[in-house]
Amino acid sequence: MADTCPNCDTLLAGRYCAACGQDSVDPPRGARALAGWFLAGVIGADARGPRSLRALLLHPGRLSLDWAEGRRARWAGPVQLYLWATAFFFGVHAIRPFVWLRLDPEGDRHLFRGSLGAAEVGFELPPAALAALAEAGSSMVQFQLRFDAAAAAYLPVLLVGLVLATTLCLALLTLSGDWLRHAVFALHWTALYFLWEGVRRLVGFPSELLGLVLTVYLLLAFRRVYGGGWVGAGLRAAVLVILFAVLLALWVSSAIDLAIRLAGG
Numbered sequence: 001m002a003d004t005c006p007n008c009d010t011l012l013a014g015r016y017c018a019a020c021g022q023d024s025v026d027p028p029r030g031a032r033a034l035a036g037w038f039l040a041g042v043i044g045a046d047a048r049g050p051r052s053l054r055a056l057l058l059h060p061g062r063l064s065l066d067w068a069e070g071r072r073a074r075w076a077g078p079v080q081l082y083l084w085a086t087a088f089f090f091g092v093h094a095i096r097p098f099v100w101l102r103l104d105p106e107g108d109r110h111l112f113r114g115s116l117g118a119a120e121v122g123f124e125l126p127p128a129a130l131a132a133l134a135e136a137g138s139s140m141v142q143f144q145l146r147f148d149a150a151a152a153a154y155l156p157v158l159l160v161g162l163v164l165a166t167t168l169c170l171a172l173l174t175l176s177g178d179w180l181r182h183a184v185f186a187l188h189w190t191a192l193y194f195l196w197e198g199v200r201r202l203v204g205f206p207s208e209l210l211g212l213v214l215t216v217y218l219l220l221a222f223r224r225v226y227g228g229g230w231v232g233a234g235l236r237a238a239v240l241v242i243l244f245a246v247l248l249a250l251w252v253s254s255a256i257d258l259a260i261r262l263a264g265g
């Protein structure tokens, strides 16, 4: 270990420079160790990753409370957890989409479905849109491909929108300007939601069961992070669940709109 910081020449009193924060321990020089170090840096994984994931899954609200109240060093950052969860969610969506269009080859009832947690939405393709598609010479199979592409294109907007809307909703529901607490809670809650939803889509257990588990989790997390009584927490949890359902419906209807516009244009 050097006596002075190689970055700013300040005398070192420990591993990290007190002036600029640089780590005085160099990255490994060997090829294999360097590759592992690089990979760990890219996915941000160290002991904090699995520990944080466990806490997120098993202890509702613990991570958010620790983060909001300054106990942060032992945990992975909330944005990092959220990115891992969304990467997983994206991967699952590619194999088993969360929204889909079921064509009815016999009749003309083409049904769109969307499913996230306890929220399920369904739309029928409006007759006017069907006529417009026929006029544009677009087959339903082509339209289905366009719809899948549109749904995937809007997915990042949905993922970010869920966090922003939840943060805003928390500020309104609690009438508090503690934005850090709201944002961290929103990131953790959304990450947990995506993880469970992805697992459900892969394993295929009933959405009612997941809805129940998530609602109980949200209640406990809310009480831990914001305090207050059961009734207040219950009402607020219900608002957050409804918010997710509304955004899911928006996702499906926006994808339908975009697919129709693409077909007509």
Ligand SMILES: [Zn+2]
Residues within 6 Å of the ligand: 005, 006, 007, 008, 009, 010, 017, 018, 019, 020, 021, 022
């Ligand atoms: Zn320094």
